[in-house]
Amino acid sequence: MADYWIAQIRRGFAGVDVLRAVVFLVMLLGIADTLASGVVQRTRELGAARAVGVRRWYLQRMVLVEALVMGALWIRWTFPYLLGYVLDFHLPYMQLGLIGLMTALVCAIAAVLPARGAARLEPAVALRYE
Amino acid sequence: MTDTPAVVLERVSKSYGDAGHAVTALSDVSLQVPASQFLSIMGPSGSGKSTLLNLIAGLDTPTHGRVIVGGQELTHLSDDACSDLRLRHIGFVFQSFNLFPTFTAEENVAWPLGFVGLRWRAAKMRAAETLEQMGVDAAARSRLPAELSGGEQQRVAIARALVTEPRLVLGRTHRQPRFANRSGDPRRPPPIEHAAGADRHHGHPQHLRGDVRAANPRAARRPHRA
Numbered sequence: 001m002a003d004y005w006i007a008q009i010r011r012g013f014a015g016v017d018v019l020r021a022v023v024f025l026v027m028l029l030g031i032a033d034t035l036a037s038g039v040v041q042r043t044r045e046l047g048a049a050r051a052v053g054v055r056r057w058y059l060q061r062m063v064l065v066e067a068l069v070m071g072a073l074w075i076r077w078t079f080p081y082l083l084g085y086v087l088d089f090h091l092p093y094m095q096l097g098l099i100g101l102m103t104a105l106v107c108a109i110a111a112v113l114p115a116r117g118a119a120r121l122e123p124a125v126a127l128r129y130e
Numbered sequence: 131m132t133d134t135p136a137v138v139l140e141r142v143s144k145s146y147g148d149a150g151h152a153v154t155a156l157s158d159v160s161l162q163v164p165a166s167q168f169l170s171i172m173g174p175s176g177s178g179k180s181t182l183l184n185l186i187a188g189l190d191t192p193t194h195g196r197v198i199v200g201g202q203e204l205t206h207l208s209d210d211a212c213s214d215l216r217l218r219h220i221g222f223v224f225q226s227f228n229l230f231p232t233f234t235a236e237e238n239v240a241w242p243l244g245f246v247g248l249r250w251r252a253a254k255m256r257a258a259e260t261l262e263q264m265g266v267d268a269a270a271r272s273r274l275p276a277e278l279s280g281g282e283q284q285r286v287a288i289a290r291a292l293v294t295e296p297r298l299v300l301g302r303t304h305r306q307p308r309f310a311n312r313s314g315d316p317r318r319p320p321p322i323e324h325a326a327g328a329d330r331h332h333g334h335p336q337h338l339r340g341d342v343r344a345a346n347p348r349a350a351r352r353p354h355r356a
Contacts, residue, residue: 048228051189052242052290053217055210124190127228 028106031070035063035114046118047126060119067111071103134201136298137163137186142195144181155181159195165297183300187222188212200297217245221291223301227283229275235286236261236271239293246294260289 039046046059139161145152155178163169173179184190185197188204197204200219204212216222229238236257243253261271264285275283291299 044228045230048224048230050213051187051216051222051224051228052245053213053215053220054245055213058245122190124184127189127224 024102024106027074027103028110031067031107032110032114034070035067035111036117038066039063039114039118043121043126043129046121047123047129050121050123051127056119059121060115063115063118064108064111067107067115068104071107075100075103134165135162135198136165136167136200137161138196138198139182139185140196140198142185142192142197144178144185144190145193156185156192180302183302186298187220187300188216217242218294219297221294221296221299223284223287223291223299223303225302227275227287229283229286229290231275234272234274235266235278235282238275238286239289242290242294257289257293260293261286264289264292 049059050056139159142156142159142161143154144156145154147153159178159182171179171182181190185192185204186199188197188199188207191205199215202215204215207215229235230241233241236254239257239260240250240253243256244250248256258268258271262268266282266285266289270278270282275286278286288301291301
């Protein structure tokens with residue numbers, strides 16, 4: 001009898017995993033898009049930074065840090081809602097750590113292309129950008 | 131005093147685009163700028179002034195020829211080495227200043243110093259000194275570029291170019307340059323400004339010919355810092 005109900009509950013919550021994957025996918029796209037548009041908007045500034053003497057890797061790292069900050073803010077604002085206040089008597093450290101890790105990973109993946117774009121900017125071209 | 135020229139261009143050419151549709155910005159330009167000189171190069175739009183400056187600053191690479199700055203051939207330097215050269219030895223004043231809009235005037239000037247190893251507090255102190263020498267008052271130093279007048283923005287941009295005490299200062303301006311030696315600081319190197327430059331040739335404004343002439347060369351009053 002207990003096995004039956006456990007199976008039922010697991011089946012009922014199976015959709016949550018799909019939802020979680022969708023949430024991370026949306027987050028991935030959102031962060032990548034925000035970072036990429038940020039790089040495009042700041043093309044001239046990035047060109048100026050390169051002209052001042054900033055190395056390529058620094059710009060790459062800058063975009064990665066931006067992504068991680070975005071991820072941290074995402075966790076800060078959405079985590080209580082993800083867990084639900086119903087479970088306020090229980091703090092699932094495991095789940096918390098897992099979501100943090102997943103978020104960092106998603107942010108890092110989202111940052112790859114924008115960061116590469118920032119690093120590849122040719123300063124002479126970037127400075128001409130309007 | 132050093133005998134090493136500040137800038138040497140040897141038969142430098144620069145073309146943009148594919149071979150079939152290449153636009154030549156510089157064609158076979160040779161130029162030698164001795165140390166301790168202030169040099170203005172003037173010319174019409176599209177004559178290759180910006181390209182010349184970009185090549186000297188290592189922001190772009192020539193299609194042919196050699197660019198030597200302070201005895202170092204830029205084409206042989208890696209991208210990082212070229213960045214370091216710009217950071218430590220070349221100051222660049224942009225025509226539109228290109229100040230970082232989210233930084234205050236002081237932060238704009240202090241920012242490059244972080245990359246040469248100064249701590250932020252020390253960098254801000256040196257930035258404040260440089261801004262003071264440039265005549266930017268204390269109130270303006272804590273403002274964002276958008277809150278500054280055009281003249282103040284220009285001074286901040288010049289301060290940012292001078293704060294690392296570079297050996298070579300490159301600048302672009304619409305008008306006759308006047309900022310050289312403004313600081314009155316004997317420790318400061320005399321800037322060399324390539325303001326513009328070209329000889330029109332056969333009505334092709336994109337050609338800056340090999341016979342680039344210094345329009346306003348004059349010896350600086352202070353010796354070049356090696």
